[in-house]
Amino acid sequence: MSEVICKLPKAGLGNQLFPLMHAAVFAKINNLPLLIIGYHQFKVGPYLRGEKSKRKYTGFFKFEKNIFFAFYDELKVKNILKNNEVVYEPQLLKLTSTQKNNKVFFFEKMPTYHDYFIHLKPHRNLVIELMNEMISEKIVEKQTTTTHQEIGVHIRMGDFRKLNVGEEFKGGHVRTPESYFVNIINGIRIVLDLEMKVDIFTDGYKNEFESIFNLKNIDFVEGKNDLLDMLLLSKSKIIVISTGSTFSYWAGFLSNAPIILHPDHIHSRIRDVDENGLHFEGGFEQAVNWLKINRI
DSSP states (O other): OOOEEEEOOOOOOHHHHHHHHHHHHHHHHHTOOOOEEEEOOOOOOHHHHSSSSSOOOOOOOTTTHHHHHHHHHHHHHHHHHHSSSSEEEEOOOOOOOHHHHHHHEEEEEEEEEEGTTTTGGGGGHHHHHHHHBBOOOHHHHHHHTSSSSSSEEEEOOSSSBBTTTOOOOOOOOOOOOOHHHHHHHHHHHHHHTTTEEEEEEEOOOOOGOSSSGGSSSSSEEEOOOOOHHHHHHSSSEEEEOOOOOOHHHHHTTHHHHEEEEOOOOOHHHHHHHHSSSOEEEEOOHHHHHHHHHHOO
16 A cells, blocks of 8 residues: 655754645645654753743644554554655655555655745645645634734744854844844835834744834734744735744745845745736845835
8 A cells, every 4th residue: 555654854843844745745646645753752952042932843733643643653654664665755746556556655854945845836725725724723713813914024033043243144044133124124114104013923032132122013922832823924914034944934835925035045936926926025125116016
């Protein structure tokens, strides 16, 4: 019997979603059963660093089982991989009966940062559909009862280090400067001549910020789990993302909203452009004309 297996990496939510959704799409288009392992994880790093988010994601998805049955599944997977022909990281294509017969298809890796969504973009609508099917009822309920924000800003903190004084911002595991977000918020409000409400989504603490909360009509979003925050961010009318944060990128991928990226760190599109010219992505200077024309 053929089967699709996904082993979630020991990583943050955004990074885990890549192999998960690759596997889910492949299983769906080939009508194969999907087995997921690796979701019961304890990460010591966030505790040692005193991070607000402890990166515990159990209870997020319907496919999760208790620790005993999850451990049984992991033993089962070891046996399956040992005794079957395994195809690692297959392309997201529909296979013939012969091509998929008596094979195990295994996913655990994420794509290169140069184009994170290269394989998922052609299946974007299916990804959104499958993710909505996977999400726990509790998160779905909270998502539908929460008011959507006008501008959603994600500021990645956590294990990203602070930019040193005089250091040029080159991305990587470095925090996007706070001044950048302040300038973008002010710029959007000037362009649209509206003091639009801004919700700040972050894995940092409020006291870590110096100036952004001095702006008017700013709300600090906290007290929700990481997946719910990602989904709420995706519902924003405008999304401002953090460089290098796959959490940010996933919120953008799931959304139809315009996405504002740091102009020096745009590697590839997160979403394809549709026939109506939607799905704007780019730096703020590029966004100005788009915002004026479309009047969010």
